[in-house]
Amino acid sequence: MTSTSAAVRLDHVVFSYSDTMVRFDVTFAPGEITAIMGPSGAGKSTLLNLVAGFEIPREGRVLIGDVDVTIAPPSERPVSMVFQENNLFAHLDVEKNVGLGRSPALRLATADRRDVATALTRVGLAGMEKRLPRELSGGERQRVALARVLVRDRPILLLDEPFASLGPALREDMLDLVASLHAERGMTVLFVTHQPEDARKLAKNMVFVEAGTVAAAGKTADFFTNAGPEAFRHYIGGER
Amino acid sequence: MSVSRTDPRIAAGIIALAAIGILIGGAFAGLGIEAARNPQGAADAFDSYLFRIARFTLWQALLSTLLSVVPAIFVARALARHPAFPGRALILRLFAVPLALPAIVAALGILSLYGRAGYFAEPLAALTGGTWPGIYGLSGILVAHVFFNLPLATRLILEALQTVPADQWRLASQLGMGARSSFRMIDWPAIRAALPGIAGLVFMLCITSFTIVLTLGGGPAATTLEVAIYQALRFDFDPARAVALTLLQIALTAVVVLALMRLGANTTGDANLPVAQRNYIKAKTGEKALNTAIIVVALVFVGGPMLATIVSGLEANLGRLAGEAAVQRATLTSIVLATLSATLATMLALSLVMARRALAGSRTGGEKTLLERFTDTGAGFVLVVPPIVIGAGWFVLVRQSVEVFSLAPFMVVTVNAVMAMPFAVRAVRPAYDAASERHERLCAQLGISGWNRLRLIDWPVLKRPLATAFSFAMALSLGDLGVIALFGSDAVQTLPYLLLARMGSYRTDDAAGLALMLGLLCLALTMLADRLGRETTK
Numbered sequence: 001m002t003s004t005s006a007a008v009r010l011d012h013v014v015f016s017y018s019d020t021m022v023r024f025d026v027t028f029a030p031g032e033i034t035a036i037m038g039p040s041g042a043g044k045s046t047l048l049n050l051v052a053g054f055e056i057p058r059e060g061r062v063l064i065g066d067v068d069v070t071i072a073p074p075s076e077r078p079v080s081m082v083f084q085e086n087n088l089f090a091h092l093d094v095e096k097n098v099g100l101g102r103s104p105a106l107r108l109a110t111a112d113r114r115d116v117a118t119a120l121t122r123v124g125l126a127g128m129e130k131r132l133p134r135e136l137s138g139g140e141r142q143r144v145a146l147a148r149v150l151v152r153d154r155p156i157l158l159l160d161e162p163f164a165s166l167g168p169a170l171r172e173d174m175l176d177l178v179a180s181l182h183a184e185r186g187m188t189v190l191f192v193t194h195q196p197e198d199a200r201k202l203a204k205n206m207v208f209v210e211a212g213t214v215a216a217a218g219k220t221a222d223f224f225t226n227a228g229p230e231a232f233r234h235y236i237g238g239e240r
Numbered sequence: 241m242s243v244s245r246t247d248p249r250i251a252a253g254i255i256a257l258a259a260i261g262i263l264i265g266g267a268f269a270g271l272g273i274e275a276a277r278n279p280q281g282a283a284d285a286f287d288s289y290l291f292r293i294a295r296f297t298l299w300q301a302l303l304s305t306l307l308s309v310v311p312a313i314f315v316a317r318a319l320a321r322h323p324a325f326p327g328r329a330l331i332l333r334l335f336a337v338p339l340a341l342p343a344i345v346a347a348l349g350i351l352s353l354y355g356r357a358g359y360f361a362e363p364l365a366a367l368t369g370g371t372w373p374g375i376y377g378l379s380g381i382l383v384a385h386v387f388f389n390l391p392l393a394t395r396l397i398l399e400a401l402q403t404v405p406a407d408q409w410r411l412a413s414q415l416g417m418g419a420r421s422s423f424r425m426i427d428w429p430a431i432r433a434a435l436p437g438i439a440g441l442v443f444m445l446c447i448t449s450f451t452i453v454l455t456l457g458g459g460p461a462a463t464t465l466e467v468a469i470y471q472a473l474r475f476d477f478d479p480a481r482a483v484a485l486t487l488l489q490i491a492l493t494a495v496v497v498l499a500l501m502r503l504g505a506n507t508t509g510d511a512n513l514p515v516a517q518r519n520y521i522k523a524k525t526g527e528k529a530l531n532t533a534i535i536v537v538a539l540v541f542v543g544g545p546m547l548a549t550i551v552s553g554l555e556a557n558l559g560r561l562a563g564e565a566a567v568q569r570a571t572l573t574s575i576v577l578a579t580l581s582a583t584l585a586t587m588l589a590l591s592l593v594m595a596r597r598a599l600a601g602s603r604t605g606g607e608k609t610l611l612e613r614f615t616d617t618g619a620g621f622v623l624v625v626p627p628i629v630i631g632a633g634w635f636v637l638v639r640q641s642v643e644v645f646s647l648a649p650f651m652v653v654t655v656n657a658v659m660a661m662p663f664a665v666r667a668v669r670p671a672y673d674a675a676s677e678r679h680e681r682l683c684a685q686l687g688i689s690g691w692n693r694l695r696l697i698d699w700p701v702l703k704r705p706l707a708t709a710f711s712f713a714m715a716l717s718l719g720d721l722g723v724i725a726l727f728g729s730d731a732v733q734t735l736p737y738l739l740l741a742r743m744g745s746y747r748t749d750d751a752a753g754l755a756l757m758l759g760l761l762c763l764a765l766t767m768l769a770d771r772l773g774r775e776t777t778k
Contacts, residue, residue: 075687086678
């Protein structure tokens with residue numbers, strides 16, 4: 001309950017990589033879950049990478065709350081990110097993987113270990129501290145990543161299609177888990193997904209990215225009506 | 241991904257490059273200063289003798305390449321046609337051994353087989369109807385070069401053949417292609433694509449071959465540039481001549497390497513063992529007999545000197561040899577120097593690999609910077625500058641200010657480390673890049689960098705590839721007779737140096753015993769490297 005939510009703002013951000021260019025000018029509401037949807041290659045992941053600090057904009061500013069983090073290194077931003085895969089170090093056990101969220105030197109005091117255990121219990125992995133990632137299922141590995149998010153306790157959570165490779169039932173469970181973690185901590189969540197039902201179930205807001213820019217933004221509910229943005233309806237129609 | 245501009249990994253890479261630059265630059269400075277001090281001497285050294293040596297250098301390399309690569313095509317093809325040939329895996333393994341053997345060990349093995357007092361001397365004398373003079377000079381050099389390079393070329397060609405998709409073979413057998421047409425339609429195109437690179441690599445190895453020519457070449461008629469450099473410095477004390485020879489050698493290797501690059505060859509060679517098999521070929525009896533003959537002949541040729549090394553080594557009084565103080569001291573010196581050299585090589589390689597990755601990561605598209613190029617392909621170019629050249633450069637640079645021979649340990653360690661570095665890079669880079677691919681963003685996010693990253697993230701993943709690089713570098717350094725031949729003295733002797741000395745004073749038994757010890761040591765290290773390397777890729 002410690003993290004205070006903060007808005008995320010990309011202020012006239014321009015970023016280019018090789019021959020592709022993206023421009024973002026968008027604000028994400030504090031303490032709410034926003035789904036980011038759009039065709040492959042539209043720039044969804046780039047948007048998250050800009051917020052996380054893996055990419056540095058050529059122009060414009062990245063703001064978290066009132067703080068300009070445009071050129072801050074990733075580890076100094078109030079941000080946690082869960083990737084689609086490779087969230088864990090394969091040679092470290094579950095406890096160490098989560099513990100790295102507390103200390104990058106892996107020096108854990110007794111209190112830290114207790115927090116790690118609590119977080120693991122919270123994501124449903126109690127007693128699995130000594131397992132190695134390869135001994136876990138895909139869903140369990142993403143749970144470990146979420147446990148680390150809890151231990152890090154940052155006000156911004158970025159989810160880059162973290163459940164894309166899970167089966168439907170498992171994905172459902174994970175969405176429930178994210179929803180309940182959000183209810184507890186109230187962090188600002190940016191959730192990239194390809195699944196419209198994920199957005200409907202979890203996200204209050206929606207940002208639709210197309211061709212390297214934000215094509216539409218608003219309440220999720222509005223997107224799924226006949227009055228929703230045409231590009232989005234076209235995308236949904238084409239995808240489904 | 242633009243992760244961080246002040247990455248310590250980049251600093252490590254710059255330090256490594258600077259160290260390599262100083263070593264090579266110092267050598268060039270030595271050569272330059274000497275040439276400037278005595279320009280007339282250097283110019284005079286370009287006489288007909290020098291050009292005769294250059295011509296011989298090219299001629300023996302050309303012949304060696306032809307004699308290695310052309311037969312290798314047939315051997316590789318024979319092995320490819322018979323995936324179930326008895327002992328095939330063992331043969332391929334045996335063909336990897338020459339790569340691991342120090343040149344001086346092989347030279348001795350060849351001498352104990354074909355030399356004047358060799359095992360084959362009597363039958364050969366009976367055959368030629370006279371006394372067998374033993375192989376020295378061009379024939380000796382050629383036999384030794386083919387011994388090294390025929391198996392190498394065979395393995396590389398076989399590898400090229402195995403890139404042919406299995407479907408093509410299914411198709412060939414379905415269409416009822418015989419040996420001839422399948423060679424023309426399928427094998428030859430694959431071989432032809434790989435051949436320029438393979439031939440270029442062999443040519444490069446032969447043009448820079450030192451030990452073989454030193455031990456098997458005979459007199460001024462069969463001397464290459466590298467050996468002439470050594471003789472100019474060690475026996476004639478003629479630095480001007482050494483400079484001229486060195487410049488010519490550098491020009492020669494530079495031309496060859498440029499040509500190689502155009503051909504797209506990989507100058508660090510390859511040690512992968514092709515084991516994939518294909519089962520769609522039904523060779524006819526005639527072809528089978530011919531291929532069997534080809535394989536057996538190649539096997540005898542490659543296996544002969546190895547066997548001779550073992551047999552003559554065992555005939556030596558190993559017990560007495562091992563008890564000798566000089567041998568013990570040389571062994572200890574060799575192991576200490578090789579360990580230091582391998583450590584340095586591994587550190588250089590790791591620094592370059594990390595820096596390259598960090599630089600590639602911080603680049604948002606676009607062109608590679610010069611620094612990134614240097615850490616990438618640039619590292620391989622040290623192979624252009626033969627160890628003898630570096631040694632010669634430093635030799636003339638420091639000869640007036642310090643006692644040259646006191647530099648021996650330093651020169652052996654650094655030059656061998658730099659020469660082994662490209663191979664170490666090959667062992668480490670794939671593992672590091674793969675791990676980095678998975679870990680880069682995670683480390684950036686969690687703030688794991690510097691020492692923490694090395695300790696917690698990179699070391700566990702890299703310890704095996706690093707061990708591979710280390711043992712391979714150690715084997716290379718242990719068997720080297722380039723730098724120590726220049727700088728060695730009674731005070732600092734390594735095993736190969738002692739071996740050379742015993743050969744020179746006709747203590748053949750001692751030499752054979754030492755060769756066996758050295759060969760086994762290097763072989764063990766290479767096998768260890770290979771094993772560690774294979775477990776990593778699993």
